[in-house]
Amino acid sequence: MIRKTVDVAVVGGGPAGLSAALSAKKNGAANVLIIERGENLGGILNQCIHEGFGLESFGVALSGPEYMQRFIDDVEKHRIPYMLDSMVLEVSADKKIIVSSKEGLFEITSKSIILCMGCRERTRGQILTPGTRPAGVYTAGAAQNFINLKGYRIGEKAVILGSGDIGLIMARRLTLEGSKVLAVAEILPYSSGLPRNMAQCLDDYGIPLYLSHTVTEIHGKKRVEAVTLAQVDERFKPIAGTEKKIECDTLLLSVGLVPENELTRKAGILIDEQTAGAVVDEDLQTSIPGIFACGNVLHVHDVVDYVSLEAERAGRSAAEYAQGKEKKPQTIKTTPGEGIRYVLPHQLSADSDVKLSMRVMAPARNVKLILSDGDRVIKTLMKTRVNPAEMIQVTLKKNELAGCKKIIVMLQNAK
Amino acid sequence: METRFDAAVIGGGVVGCAIARELTKYKLKTGLFEKECDVAVGTSGRNSGVSHAGFYVPAGTFKAKLNIVGHELMPSLCKELGVPYIAVGKIVTAKEEDEREYLYKLKETGEKNGCKKLRIIDQKEIKRLEPNINGIEALHSPTTAILDPFLLTISLAENALRNGACIHLNTEVKRIEQSSDGFTLETNNGKYAAGILINSAGLYADKIAAMAGITGYEIHPCRGEYHLLDKNKRNLINGAVYPVPPKELGGLGIHLTPTTDGNIMLGPSAEYIPEPDDTANTSEVMDKLFKESYEFLPKITRKDIIKSFSGIRPKLITPGSKSPADFIIEESRKIPGFINLIGIESPGLTGAPAIAKKVAEMISKIRGGLVENPSFDPTEKPKIRFAELSNREKSELIKKDPDYGIVVCRCQSVTKKEVIDALNNPLCARSIYSVSKRCRATLGRCQGGFCLPKIIENLEEQHHPQTSDINYAGKGSELFTGKKEGIE
Ligand SMILES: Cc1cc2nc3c(=O)[nH]c(=O)nc-3n(C[C@H](O)[C@H](O)[C@H](O)COP(=O)(O)OP(=O)(O)OC[C@H]3O[C@@H](n4cnc5c(N)ncnc54)[C@H](O)[C@@H]3O)c2cc1C
Ligand SMILES: Cc1cc2nc3c(=O)[nH]c(=O)nc-3n(C[C@H](O)[C@H](O)[C@H](O)COP(=O)(O)OP(=O)(O)OC[C@H]3O[C@@H](n4cnc5c(N)ncnc54)[C@H](O)[C@@H]3O)c2cc1C
Numbered sequence: 001m002i003r004k005t006v007d008v009a010v011v012g013g014g015p016a017g018l019s020a021a022l023s024a025k026k027n028g029a030a031n032v033l034i035i036e037r038g039e040n041l042g043g044i045l046n047q048c049i050h051e052g053f054g055l056e057s058f059g060v061a062l063s064g065p066e067y068m069q070r071f072i073d074d075v076e077k078h079r080i081p082y083m084l085d086s087m088v089l090e091v092s093a094d095k096k097i098i099v100s101s102k103e104g105l106f107e108i109t110s111k112s113i114i115l116c117m118g119c120r121e122r123t124r125g126q127i128l129t130p131g132t133r134p135a136g137v138y139t140a141g142a143a144q145n146f147i148n149l150k151g152y153r154i155g156e157k158a159v160i161l162g163s164g165d166i167g168l169i170m171a172r173r174l175t176l177e178g179s180k181v182l183a184v185a186e187i188l189p190y191s192s193g194l195p196r197n198m199a200q201c202l203d204d205y206g207i208p209l210y211l212s213h214t215v216t217e218i219h220g221k222k223r224v225e226a227v228t229l230a231q232v233d234e235r236f237k238p239i240a241g242t243e244k245k246i247e248c249d250t251l252l253l254s255v256g257l258v259p260e261n262e263l264t265r266k267a268g269i270l271i272d273e274q275t276a277g278a279v280v281d282e283d284l285q286t287s288i289p290g291i292f293a294c295g296n297v298l299h300v301h302d303v304v305d306y307v308s309l310e311a312e313r314a315g316r317s318a319a320e321y322a323q324g325k326e327k328k329p330q331t332i333k334t335t336p337g338e339g340i341r342y343v344l345p346h347q348l349s350a351d352s353d354v355k356l357s358m359r360v361m362a363p364a365r366n367v368k369l370i371l372s373d374g375d376r377v378i379k380t381l382m383k384t385r386v387n388p389a390e391m392i393q394v395t396l397k398k399n400e401l402a403g404c405k406k407i408i409v410m411l412q413n414a415k
Numbered sequence: 416m417e418t419r420f421d422a423a424v425i426g427g428g429v430v431g432c433a434i435a436r437e438l439t440k441y442k443l444k445t446g447l448f449e450k451e452c453d454v455a456v457g458t459s460g461r462n463s464g465v466s467h468a469g470f471y472v473p474a475g476t477f478k479a480k481l482n483i484v485g486h487e488l489m490p491s492l493c494k495e496l497g498v499p500y501i502a503v504g505k506i507v508t509a510k511e512e513d514e515r516e517y518l519y520k521l522k523e524t525g526e527k528n529g530c531k532k533l534r535i536i537d538q539k540e541i542k543r544l545e546p547n548i549n550g551i552e553a554l555h556s557p558t559t560a561i562l563d564p565f566l567l568t569i570s571l572a573e574n575a576l577r578n579g580a581c582i583h584l585n586t587e588v589k590r591i592e593q594s595s596d597g598f599t600l601e602t603n604n605g606k607y608a609a610g611i612l613i614n615s616a617g618l619y620a621d622k623i624a625a626m627a628g629i630t631g632y633e634i635h636p637c638r639g640e641y642h643l644l645d646k647n648k649r650n651l652i653n654g655a656v657y658p659v660p661p662k663e664l665g666g667l668g669i670h671l672t673p674t675t676d677g678n679i680m681l682g683p684s685a686e687y688i689p690e691p692d693d694t695a696n697t698s699e700v701m702d703k704l705f706k707e708s709y710e711f712l713p714k715i716t717r718k719d720i721i722k723s724f725s726g727i728r729p730k731l732i733t734p735g736s737k738s739p740a741d742f743i744i745e746e747s748r749k750i751p752g753f754i755n756l757i758g759i760e761s762p763g764l765t766g767a768p769a770i771a772k773k774v775a776e777m778i779s780k781i782r783g784g785l786v787e788n789p790s791f792d793p794t795e796k797p798k799i800r801f802a803e804l805s806n807r808e809k810s811e812l813i814k815k816d817p818d819y820g821i822v823v824c825r826c827q828s829v830t831k832k833e834v835i836d837a838l839n840n841p842l843c844a845r846s847i848y849s850v851s852k853r854c855r856a857t858l859g860r861c862q863g864g865f866c867l868p869k870i871i872e873n874l875e876e877q878h879h880p881q882t883s884d885i886n887y888a889g890k891g892s893e894l895f896t897g898k899k900e901g902i903e
Binding site: 001037085087089098100101102103104105107120121123124125126128130131132133134135136139141142145146149150151152153154155156216217221222223238249262265 | 643692693695696697701717720722723807809810813814817818820822825830860861862864867868871886887889890891892893897900
């Protein structure tokens with residue numbers, strides 16, 4: 001085994017990993033290392049050739065690879081070393097990382113570690129779609145990879161299940177490639193994608209969206225021949241009599257993302273079952289001191305710019321930890337209240353301004369977002385529209401946190 | 416002139432492959448025909464993967480005898496062929512007072528059949544063996560084992576091939592004619608001649624017999640659906656956990672079975688269906704499977720399911736029948752030299768090695784003796800599983816071949832070298848199915864979302880297929896409908 005020692009090891013070389021590594025370096029960590037299993041840096045953004053990245057951070061609409069190139073150039077400029085085609089097999093609580101690569105099996109000991117493994121797609125098996133199991137059923141991300149990176153045509157007539165952003169983007173991509181998208185079905189009564197993607201990917205191409213619908217059966221022995229769509233009731237059960245069979249050769253699934261926390265769990269790090277990511281404090285430190293998490297492995301983000309920003313914070317914290325800087329006690333606990341699915345981070349100090357990230361349970365109009373410490377309202381924000389697809393961020397000032405023991409976030413009707 | 420075999424086997428399931436391999440122990444030119452893209456695509460790849468001890472089968476039957484002998488032969492066979500086999504043991508649990516009696520009956524039947532080490536255990540001992548399972552009393556069978564049914568079938572076929580058998584994949588037998596010295600087989604890949612014909616076509620065995628004019632067999636397909644759980648739930652049970660079966664004659668009841676790869680399977684159900692190849696899953700059964708399993712094991716959630724699938728039993732009895740049917744393994748009286756294996760349902764996987772020996776005896780009788788093949792080599796190299804090695808061993812392997820250092824399937828930690836070896840399998844099976852069953856890539860929690868593009872990259876590097884030849888499991892299951900030029 002090849003042994004190595006570094007100050008900050010970054011697991012994953014996607015948007016979160018690169019931003020975290022750069023920030024660690026800029027905050028004084030001498031010896032930073034990025035470990036990436038793919039053959040390039042950039043993560044999932046490499047296959048996202050559509051535009052719409054970087055509006056928040058750079059003020060221009062970039063494609064995925066363009067957005068990433070800015071970070072990759074910066075990584076090169078700062079001479080941050082990276083390992084490619086290198087799979088992290090294990091992260092241990094004593095901060096040793098086992099990596100498999102062509103050059104050999106590495107054991108890397110690091111003062112601090114930043115977890116940036118991203119997420120994977122939910123599959124047909126996990127949503128329990130009945131029917132046969134033919135070829136032609138793809139997760140939207142896998143389809144995107146085949147089409148955008150390999151030039152394959154995955155089918156001629158497609159139905160898409162799930163109106164998440166990847167599903168919407170793929171509806172447009174397939175149409176542009178000359179395939180016919182017959183329907184997008186969404187089990188919820190509202191789309192789970194960003195409104196701008198709804199407009200630009202479906203409406204502009206006249207692709208029908210069936211809300212409160214799901215696929216109740218897949219047909220075809222060898223290759224998909226048809227799918228049955230049906231309307232669902234408020235408990236998501238298909239309503240008898242509403243079935244329609246649509247002939248197609250392809251079913252794309254865009255039915256949710258799952259943070260890739262196998263390494264995290266194996267290391268013994270505490271997980272929040274709501275986000276399926278680690279429990280973290282305002283430094284993005286997990287339950288194991290010196291191990292940090294950011295990006296989609298922590299919680300699924302809607303916009304990559306927020307990933308990069310969050311990762312900057314994690315990078316800074318990891319650098320400080322590696323340099324032995326003292327840490328502020330994290331005494332304030334955050335809790336999602338009525339109408340809120342989750343709030344991050346889970347613990348705060350009252351020592352600096354802090355940005356909270358949260359998502360609501362369901363879409364709503366004209367609501368008040370209330371942050372309180374249980375007795376006293378700290379902050380109230382009016383929102384004309386909230387949507388589970390869109391992450392909400394709220395900054396709390398240091399003085400607003402003074403004297404708080406906890407922060408409860410809830411939604412209330414504005415009237 | 417067409418190729419002529421002394422013995423031709425129809426069907427590349429575990430039984431057909433075991434027979435073909437057994438026959439290569441003798442000086443017999445042996446052929447095997449399988450209509451699908453690989454072996455183990457039929458029932459042999461869709462079952463509980465259990466080597467049964469032999470207490471379910473009625474005493475005195477063919478089933479009982481072949482089960483017991485098969486179960487005895489299985490550990491050494493798996494060892495020879497490098498196939499995972501783990502004697503995890505099994506409990507059949509009674510939950511209600513009135514189920515206790517069934518356990519004693521099972522024990523009695525088992526002992527009559529010759530099962531070893533069966534015992535009745537109490538609640539306390541159930542908790543000791545299976546802390547997450549509730550039951551008032553149970554039958555414990557420590558010798559019951561799990562095995563990898565895909566690798567067993569594949570290794571039997573590959574070993575048969577290495578010892579001289581011809582394995583024809585993608586070759587469907589369409590017509591059978593008697594000739595002066597045996598049979599002529601018409602397939603989609605040309606004609607073949609055979610002295611002796613072994614019909615081991617599973618769910619289609621009645622149709623194969625009928626092709627030769629042998630009527631009177633009728634197979635009733637009976638589907639069993641399963642759910643497969645994420646590996647992170649494997650430690651919820653230690654061995655196989657079965658209920659007292661439902662009163663109707665359908666199967667053994669919905670049980671929990673660990674796989675040798677470290678998952679748990681929930682199932683199977685039992686429904687008679689019209690078509691022998693309808694392996695769909697249905698929403699009602701999927702729901703029922705989960706609910707019944709949940710009663711057994713409340714620590715599971717629907718989120719733990721990574722995949723559902725089904726297998727079909729070739730039953731000789733109809734839904735209403737009161738008594739089980741025995742295996743039919745006989746030479747046709749009407750057409751000498753034509754051996755039929757009909758109704759090989761459970762415990763057919765367990766019984767396969769014994770069935771193979773039985774068929775070899777029948778052939779020996781027909782031919783008036785068999786001559787041993789002195790160069791027969793019973794062993795196959797076990798497949799290397801990078802994920803299961805220690806860090807030292809991993810390190811050594813990568814030094815030997817750097818392709819062991821590149822992990823292609825992240826969920827199961829399957830390396831590029833293992834994928835390449837699977838792609839270059841001796842049967843020349845090139846579909847994704849064949850790769851995944853050999854090296855286990857695509858079978859984890861992401862079900863190929865991550866590694867499928869990489870497997871295809873390797874397939875292209877190794878074999879340069881046309882886009883239309885890249886398929887999931889044989890012709891008709893093409894993955895792509897075209898490719899743009901100029902993209903790397
Ligand atoms: C003992 C035992 C252990 C098992 N362990 C596992 C296990 O660990 N993991 C597991 O997944 N299954 C496991 N199985 C189930 C096994 O996969 C099935 O028995 C077998 O594949 C037949 O089921 P199927 O009908 O799903 O196959 P098929 O219908 O032939 O194939 C369907 C499978 O192929 C995949 N697929 C479909 N289209 C494509 C495509 N275009 N490209 C790539 N893949 C595609 C699907 O995701 C699906 O998983 C096990 C079965 C047994 C008997
Ligand atoms: C739900 C379920 C659970 C089970 N669990 C167990 C268990 O735990 N333990 C156990 O011991 N047994 C079990 N069994 C039984 C076991 O799986 C079978 O007995 C065994 O797999 C039968 O093997 P086979 O080779 O006879 O049939 P198959 O595997 O079906 O093989 C027959 C082959 O013939 C091919 N074929 C058909 N027609 C043609 C043609 N015209 N030309 C060429 N090829 C053709 C088919 O494609 C197929 O591959 C179970 C079965 C089921 C359904």
